Amino acid sequence: LVAVIVLxxxxxxxxxxxxxxxxxxxxxxxxxxEPDALLVPKLPSGWKSNNAELRTKTPDKVDSWYIGFVTPKxxxxxxx
Numbered sequence: 745l746v747a748v749i750v751l752x753x754x755x756x757x758x759x760x761x762x763x764x765x766x767x768x769x770x771x772x773x774x775x776x777x778e779p780d781a782l783l784v785p786k787l788p789s790g791w792k793s794n795n796a797e798l799r800t801k802t803p804d805k806v807d808s809w810y811i812g813f814v815t816p817k818x819x820x821x822x823x824x
Contacts, residue, residue: 767796767811774798774809782809785823790816 771782777800787793795812802808813821 762794762814764792765794765796765812767793770796770798771809778807778809785811787813794820795822 768784771784774782778798782798792814793811794814795810797810799808799810808824810822810824813823815821
């Protein structure tokens with residue numbers, strides 16, 4: 745029964761359906777609120793960013809700059 749459910753449930757391809765995120769413009773928007781410059785790495789060919797956010801309202805009161813990347817082999821890499 746479990747195998748039938750797993751095979752019948754439709755699944756999408758989240759990597760293909762997620763538009764790239766312009767992390768450089770998000771970093772530029774956050775530059776004025778942070779004392780240090782936010783790093784904006786240059787991506788190798790075929791890589792794209794699927795998430796980027798400046799996390800400022802954290803429980804520990806430590807700000808962090810987060811970027812998520814998808815490689816050409818659809819592997820995920822997150823940098824904080």
